[in-house]
Amino acid sequence: MRWEGNRESDNVEDRRGDGGGGGGGFIGGRGIGIGTIVIALVGGWVLGVNPLTILGLLSGGGQPAQVQQQGPAHAPPANDHMAKFVSTVLADTEDVWSGIFAKAGGRYQDPKLVLFSGATATACGTGQAAMGPFYCPGDQKVYIDLSFYQTLRDRLGAPGEFAQAYVIAHEVGHHVQNLMGISAKMDEMRNRVSQTQYNALSVRLELQADCFAGVWANHAQAQRQLIESGDIESAMNAAAKIGDDALQRSAGRAVVPDSFTHGTSAQRQHWFGTGYQTGSVKACDTFSAKQI
DSSP states (O other), X not given: OOOTTSOOOSOEEEOTTSOOOOXXXXXXXXXXXXXXXXXXXXXXXXXXXXXXXXXXXXSOOOOOOOOOOSSOOXXXXXXXXXXXXXXXXXXXXXXXXXXXXXXXXXXXXXXXXXXXXXXXXXXXXXXXXXXXSEEETTTTEEEEOTHHXXXXXXXXOOOSHHHHHHHHHHHHHHHHHHHTTXXXXXXXXXXXXXXXXXXXXXXXXXXXXXXXXXXXXXXXXXXXXOOOTTHHHHHHHHHHHTSHHHHHHHTTXXXXXXXXXXXXXXXXXXXXXXXXXXXXXXXXXXXXXXXX
């Protein structure tokens, strides 16, 4: 992946070493994460309407909730290679989504990305490293403990920088959903459906975020030629390794489709591929798709 020397985002907050946050886990499972690193990961959101009827929904998305922070926010050290990588990928998502929103007549609001170690306070409750990377709609921030990348490489068998970039792009995809009003609509429906329906809609949400990650990759390649040989395969491999069926098998559990919240390996690969091949937000309408 060709990323070195490109613009870095100013929207990265380094909380590593700050001692973590208080509280007892996510409130109502309101964080949105990339994969079930723990089977009872972050929970999901539910939706009762088609979120992509028109692309003009790209304006607005609610006000971020207030959350008490420990100490002032600060940027990561300039010589931190991994933080530089994350900052550069985030900047690229900012450039891509700002352009897409502008063409649709909307305005993109950049999310913040928080680096933390172990645990940290969020507007969704206490975030834990064991949950994997996640997005909190309440404060419009992506959270990641960079040790997840070692887990992704060594335990899940998904190495490569583009696999790491896919993780960030997926979480930014959840931010896009939040700006489009999808998260708020789903939150309204949380207690109106059965657990099985809740899980099924959560899968569609996660697959849409995978598709949005593919949309980013398409535009990033067209604009900046970031992608090298093997990069897309690396992202596809990561998508496969964090499919619900693959994670349940790797944990020695029976594969139970009704319990899926993120989608199968094949589904995650398919929707990332759809976004990458088309570069179209409208093509990512997983909620209207008869088959996912």
